[in-house]
Amino acid sequence: MAQRIGKRTLGLLNHPVITASAGVAGKKEGEGPLGKDFDYIFDDTTAGEKTWEKAESTIHKEAIIRAKEKSGKDFDEFQLIFAGDLLNQCVGSTFGLRDFGVPFAGVYGACSTMALGLCMAAVFVDSGAANACIASTSSHFCSAEKQFRFPVEYGSQRTPAAQWTVTGAGAAVVENEGKGICIEKVCFGRIMDLGVTDANNMGAAMAPAAFDTISAFFDDTGMSVDDLDMIVTGDLGFVGSRLLCEMFVDEKGIDISKKHCDCGIMIYNLDEQDVNSGGSGCGCSASVLCSHILKRMNSGELKRVLFTATGALMSPVSSMQGESIPGIAHSVLLVNRKEG
């Protein structure tokens, strides 16, 4: 049963549990600081496929299969998969999931998709609409570059604020019982548009959305930074993360910097891996959450984590037509209840 807390937060009284998860990644991500935590690293980022889009589908599929295997369930025991991605018409997901025979609820949140899918899965499981669901998403550097910027073969230059799309995917199994990390609360985001038009500075476009949702979560629940072990954003990168911390100081008088991490910063070694402002893409927060962060939570090292993935809700066409970049962020409160 969902309990509405304040204006926007939902408390999930039946405590849906992430009983299994898997994060897979590409070669570059495997060489980064979190390499050892991924469930599988595709040293060949074509994943044996002939196109980058098919490679992304294969990587997405791999994450789901690995999470499912860990859960010990068969596909016919899942009532729904909540998935989506940034490829046009979400083909990274639809072709990745095609063979599973599990009912599919497509979700779209750009790079916030992992959090959106988890919010949905948690509400469905909590309400009894499902016993077991999967939330998943993916991205691929080459399919994203080709679609959003230039084919990689062009060797185009990148600006300092630009981010590097993660080749990777994450999948989480959400169940109504079992061992794992509880989804205690969720908070859906609003579309925030402060007029940023630089498609090479997504972090700046998305930071206001992260601020809006995390602020709403604090206001609704009465929780503070001190109640959390980590506030982890999806892919604000270096520029967007600094902006988010500044907004909390300026608008709320709160210093979140000591608890704030960003998957886009964590996944690469920013000094050595030439990724400018850090990682991005649906697969960034998905692969980091479903491997590194959930591992640290399951071990008891982290007890309460506010996972807030952000998305930029534009398209190449909208940007070419002079539109600004609306952002969104969805938050999920993850708790290791066993460890208190």
Add this chain to the structure above:
Amino acid sequence: MAQRIGKRTLGLLNHPVITASAGVAGKKEGEGPLGKDFDYIFDDTTAGEKTWEKAESTIHKEAIIRAKEKSGKDFDEFQLIFAGDLLNQCVGSTFGLRDFGVPFAGVYGACSTMALGLCMAAVFVDSGAANACIASTSSHFCSAEKQFRFPVEYGSQRTPAAQWTVTGAGAAVVENEGKGICIEKVCFGRIMDLGVTDANNMGAAMAPAAFDTISAFFDDTGMSVDDLDMIVTGDLGFVGSRLLCEMFVDEKGIDISKKHCDCGIMIYNLDEQDVNSGGSGCGCSASVLCSHILKRMNSGELKRVLFTATGALMSPVSSMQGESIPGIAHSVLLVNRKEG
């Protein structure tokens, strides 16, 4: 509280209600048989905008505003909008909804989006996660032609099985109480791919998905064709509709033809409006459901309608790469409870 019925159907025991809805459409749709039922007709299908994408956003926005006005609620009384569309990165929705300040859960089901959004909204309201939600979607002939086929200025020829993308949008307000049409049951679809590769014959690609979901609904609930006043699909068109009826005869020995209608056939005069196999697009089933069908239900003429919108889960890129077209269909059982 959602009650799981059989393998895939959900019974919504708290009876979420569609308290208000609005369907808007373009000039051609306004000249069709349902013209008098639309809440607004854009005689100028640019909607006063400079690009087709912005026109689609404006049309989408208009449907939401009109549904909201009818509900008598302010935007801050809605907990969520479930919306999506077929433009790359769903910009018809994200830019259409940007100003409302309502939390946004993006959904992606291609042309099945209206049914997917209604399923989601119904489960959220039924479970207490929301008191009031909106489900909406849109399509525009010119933005779709430009993105999926050719810019209309090219004047390219169409094949007989091709469909005509509806310029239109629909929005439905789903609440936990009030007068209107109940959402009694929902059934989420699986991805079905029978290997159809002709992107000019979407009806054939989607018919197996409609068959799969409607069959699951009948199997789960024990209901039959005789228990329904109408089985309405989204946009199978003439070709896909005939296939669906044939599949029911061949596989199940059931004649659904006397109860089956298709929004893509209803919205145009197929003999005179030069639309080949009929209408398509997210806005097809959305505009027809949210105006014509719900009007007939509210008047008591139709008491039990199974609304099953279908989607083709491909992209122009996947088709060019030789992939087949996966289909999906989500079903919603709508009931006028007042009229028994």
